[in-house]
Amino acid sequence: MPFKRPGLLAALVAAGFLTAPADSRAGNEADLTVSDFYHQPPTPDLLHSPPRKSEGMARFLDNLLDGRTLPIPCASSLLQELRRHRDALADSTREALRSLSQPPVLDSDGNRPTRDGRYTIHYTVDPESPDAVVTADKDFNGVPDIVDQVEEALALAQGTISERLGWPAPASRIQGEPYDVYLVNLGEGRQGFTPVERENLSTRQDDAFSHMVLDSRLDGNALKAAVAHQYAHASLYELSTRAPAWWAEATAAWLEVQVTGDPSPHREAVARRLERMSSSLASDSLVLSLGNLLWTSLLADRWEGRGEELRQIWLESSLRSGEPLLPLLDEVLRRTGEGTLAEAFQDYTRWALFTGPRDDGNHFRLGGLFPPLVQRVNHQSFPAESAGLETVEPLGAAVIRFEGDGKPGGLRIRFEGEVPSLLQVDLVITSSGETHPHLVDMNLDDRGRGEVGIPWRNVREAVMIVRYPALDGTSARFHYVAQLDPLYPFDLSSFGALASPGGITLQWTTARETDLLGWNIYRSDRPSGPFRRLNPLAVPSGSDTVEETDYLYQDTSAQKDHRYYYQVEAITVLGLPERSFVLSARASGDEAVP
Missing domain, CATH: 2.60.40.10 (Immunoglobulins)
Structure with a gap:
């Protein structure tokens, strides 16, 4: 049925009643996007000067960020994105990026080859160095305990990521030599990064050599998680260096969780993703990139939880360097019998409702450990209406909740989307006393309009998902009205x-x-x-x-x-x-x- 006021969407546009969605108006103050670094026109490269020992890697990160705060503990995806677009950077940013890509220079460098001979851990105990590690040596083996912990964490990461799950092991810059791991002081809140040193031109894959940099003040579970995360990035570089940050960071986070079994270090980032579902899955926000652990978890959990679907996508992208990721992802999903990208995204937006206390054991394998989704708006009384025009980005979804009030009759929801658009609308309806919700697809006509009636007296809640499965382009706009009808149905x-x-x-x-x-x-x-x-x-x-x-x-x-x-x-x-x-x-x- 059409709206009572025909052409309401067009009228709102003409009147200028366009408001930003709630989840884009809040929660951005502690975020950082890759495009934030492209605000200055490119300038000729400065002559590179070698790093001074007294500065440390923390200073280089500070120079790169130029007063900004790194909102996630890992800088790997940011460095790689900037490296791929270095011609668009200011000269000071390029200089800092160049310094961060080189192996750190440590005072009184200590070298600890691991027992399996696959890694060399570099550290310093010089008390005058800002990178000095704690010298405690509880097992009296002549090596600081943190170095022993790094070796154990590397063995655990390799055993899980490479040996059990089949992802490649990191490649050192000199073939046949151990892979280098450096312990340095990175500054507050920074756990590590894995920079690409140079591409490997001897293979047809888009792979590269790298080394690992870890914060020297980490300990316990935080150290184990950081090592697993950076090992994951080094493994991914063996497949492709062209993956966008939102995909690389999400995959590294998923691989980390396979090692640790604990997604809680990324709880805040996942919470931000669940608050900002209408922002694109392919957003260049660093916080949302890490929060996309939810997306890679969906892809893995749909296929027996081992991540074979993820690995196939990375293998394909390594052999087809330069091709856009999203069409390639769609092709791999079709070929593996897992549907299409649009269908996977549909599942993702529905599964996102079943996290935290709403976990029912039928969706995310670790759903109970993820935070709950926060709806864009929660309507508790009726009639209810969207505040002007709502927007949703490509590969984004707006989530609106209508709370049951026990009144007889039905709730009639009328929807109008911008034409032409690919908007899709679902309703997930949960009755009082029931745990299994009812899923309803709202069919939109060629004018982008649709209507659904819900018998309301025994409904606890109805959640409307407005999904935009387009791969690119501008945001889509929509409007809705919800009214009680005492004689429905x-x-x-x-x-x-x-x-x-x-x-x-x-x-x-x-x-x-x-x-x-x-x-x-x-x-x-x-x-x-x-x-x-x-x-x-x-x-x-x-x-x-x-x-x-x-x-x-x-x-x-x-x-x-x-x-x-x-x-x-x-x-x-x-x-x-x-x-x-x-x-x-x-x-x-x-x-x-x-």
């Missing part, structure tokens, strides 16, 4: 039951029916239930009508002198139920008493 004018020779006869009459498909009859021995359905096939309804419609049903299984309690249940065309009040009758000639 039916107006029951009478309902009675009489004892009859064949058992008990039920009679009911409706004065109006909307969107009805049929009726079911329920019976119980007690007024409070439980009620059991009697009819094997639904009683056909009068569909959409404002005329009186009479119904008759004979309960032939009723036993004489036994009192029963009845309800009739209407089923809408969307499969949503709405029950009547309860009445009773005795199979002995008594007339029913509502």
Whole structure:
């Protein structure tokens, strides 16, 4: 059905009532995007001067950030994105990037080859150096404990990521030599980064040599997580150096969680992603890139949880250097029988509802450890309407919640999207006392309009997902209105039951029916239930009508002198139920008493 006010979307545009979505108006103060670094025109490269020992890598990171705050503990994806677009950077940023890409220079460099010979851990105990590690040596092996912990964490990461899951091991800059790991002071909140030193020109893959830099003040689980995360980045560089930050950081986070079994270090980033679902999955926000752990978890959990789907996408991109990621991702999903990118994104927006306390064990494998989704807006009274025009970015989704209030009748939701657009609208409806929600697709016509009616009295909540599966382009705009209709989906004018020779006869009459498909009859021995359905096939309804419609049903299984309690249940065309009040009758000639 159309809106009561035709052309409402166009009228709002003309009037200028366009407001930014709630999840883009908040939560950006501690974020950083890659494009923030492209605000200055490119200038000729400065002559490079080697790093001074007294400065340390923390100073180089400070120079790169130029007063900004790194909002996530890993700088790898940021460095690689800037490296790929270095011609667009200011000369001071390029200079800092160049310094960060080189192996650190440590005072009194200590070298610790790991027992398996695959890595060399570089550190310093010089008390005058800003990079000095704590010298505690509890096992008296002559090596600081943190170095021993790094070796153990490297072995754990390699055993999980490379040996069990089949991802490549990191490659050192000199073939056959151990991979270099450096312990330095990176500054508050920075756990590590893995810079690319140079591309490997001897293979057809888009791979590269790298080294790992870790903060020297890490310890315990934080150190184990940081090592696993940087090992993941080094492994991914063996496949491709051209992956965008949102994809590389999300994959590294997923691989880290496979090592540690704990997504909690990224809880804040995932929470921000769940707050800003309408921002594109391919956003260059560093916080959202890390929060896309939710997306890589979906891809992995849909395929037995081992991440083979992720690995196939990375393998394909390594052999097809320079091709855009999203079309390639769609192609791999189709070829592996996992549907399309649009279908995976549809699942992602639906699964996102089942995190934190809402985890039902049927979606994300670690869903209970993720934070809960925060809806863009929560409507608690009706009528309700969007605040002007809402927007959603390509590969983004707006989530709107309508809270049940126990009122009889139905909630009618009318939607209008900008034309032309690819907007898709779902409703996830949860009834009171039920744990399994009902999923409804709202079909939009060629004008971008649609309407859904929801029997409302027993609904706890209805969540509307407005999804935009386009791969690129500008944001799509939409508007919605939600109103209560006390006579939806039916107006029951009478309902009675009489004892009859064949058992008990039920009679009911409706004065109006909307969107009805049929009726079911329920019976119980007690007024409070439980009620059991009697009819094997639904009683056909009068569909959409404002005329009186009479119904008759004979309960032939009723036993004489036994009192029963009845309800009739209407089923809408969307499969949503709405029950009547309860009445009773005795199979002995008594007339029913509502």
